[in-house]
Amino acid sequence: MDPVPQHDDLIAEVEAHGGWVNRDAFGLSQFPGMGFGAVAKADLPAQTSLFRIPLTHLLTPFTSHLRRHLSETEWESLGDGWARLILVMMWETERGSESQWYRYLAAMPRTFDTPMFWAAEELEELRGTDIQDRVGKTEAETTYHSLLAPIIMAHPDLFPPGAGNFSLASYHLQGSRILSRSFTIPASRAGQSQDASSVSSKDDEEEDEVAVMVPMADMLNAAYEMDNARLYANDGDEENEITDHGADPDSYTMTTSRSISKGDQIYNTYASPPNSELLRKYGHVDAIPLDDATLALLEAEEVGEWPFGNPGDQVEIQGDEVVRAVLSHRGSSAAADSAGEELMTERIDWWLEEGQDDAFALSFSEEVDEGLVPFTRLLLYDDEWLRAARKGKLPRNIVDQTVAEVLHAAIVSRQSKYCNDLQHDLDIIKAGSASQRRRNAAVVRAGEKRVLKVAMRAVRRKAVADGVPGGKRKSENLDSAGEKIQRTK
Ligand SMILES: C[S@@+](CC[C@H](N)C(=O)[O-])C[C@H]1O[C@@H](n2cnc3c(N)ncnc32)[C@H](O)[C@@H]1O
The missing domain is CATH 2.170.270.10 (SET domain)
Known part of the structure; x- marks a missing residue:
């Protein structure tokens, strides 16, 4: 070869x-x-x-010599995030063949298919997905203008104006290289000297970590x-x-x-993230033949003619979604709403203080996320809340009729964020005529919508297992999406 x-x-x-x-x-x-x-x-x-x-x-903030050319105040002002590494990569690129990493930087991609570089109408394709609010372009640009630009402008000798390597576009390029290619390692192995106080006050496991190339x-x-x-x-x-x-x-x-x-x-591993994260960080999606276990969780029409996807797909249900479903269940007069919201805030604060998350990852699983049910019960039931606050114990993981209805409503609400249904996405994927970006967005949406449908059935299944009689609903809206407990073959 x-x-x-x-x-x-x-x-x-x-x-x-x-x-x-x-x-x-x-x-x-x-x-x-x-x-x-x-x-x-x-x-x-x-x-x-x-x-x-x-x-x-x-290639780390500490192996490059850039730091020697900046004052301690300037270096510290860049903070512990990626700003230092980005500036180091810009500067090493400008140094050309004088840089220790000349070939390495020259061999790296110059364009990306991550949503950071998508046009507004392409980003519309991500409406409703977990990526929608995570692209982070505005935050990234704020970092450039507030942290890097003042240092770049103060040192025209180091960062020649007009060189092209210190522009906002270059900042995005280097940031995307870090997002898609960096490794996170202990700061001491990245060349950061550990001062006495940090060594004595932290054991090995607590050592700071940094992104490096x-x-x-x-x-x-x-x-x-x-x-x-x-x-x-x-x-x-x-x-x-x-x-x-x-x-x-x-x-x-x-x-x-x-x-x-x-x-x-x-192949290395990127830790098998869901397609939303793959697309956001790396610009591609996994669309592999689905294994039997994943297919068994899906209805025939959810598979359609596309038995592919990412078995590691996930969708997040935000705590807010559950809060809204609980409040709507409790009744909706304005007075009740504001009193209800206050109640919720107290309970959510307790939940977070217990070290629990208020976002719940749904996946291709027969089980309901193990935090979602206790969280719902905490918000829903005063006696559960009193017991939790008194004993410091999380509510039980039991789905009764009311919990099933609230979770159903939360999942339906999450589903309603997309502009189209699953069939629409499967049609785009099958037709094969969409651009790569639009197809990737459709693959992300299809995976998320499948997971939501699986989650809906998981809630129903758990309700039956936990004693809701025969899986039959008492409330009219439980089956409003026409979901079934068993997969029909
Ligand atoms: C760590 S780099 C790997 C090297 C890269 N392919 C290159 O040409 O320099 C990660 C990038 O490789 C590409 N990539 C990695 N795995 C992929 C996959 N399974 N399908 C499509 N692209 C992939 C994506 O563009 C991703 O951002």
């Missing part, structure tokens, strides 16, 4: 800076629809080391549960230890976690 020219330079750059690449085992190649990715150049057993990157070649490691693609290689810290921690003698403790090693056949793609 011929090396990819630009990437052969990348391998050479890693080797020139103390890294090691197993050239007989590891190659880079173009994969349709995925850009570049890693390929096995031979049959590889599990535990084969593919490459090793020393800590000194990680790991050359070569971010060339690996990922797909749902396809990972066959992992990046290991050679730090003596048993969990991260590899059976590779002689691994430098101050390095990271990419190692196969399963055997891989010659010519197959080497």
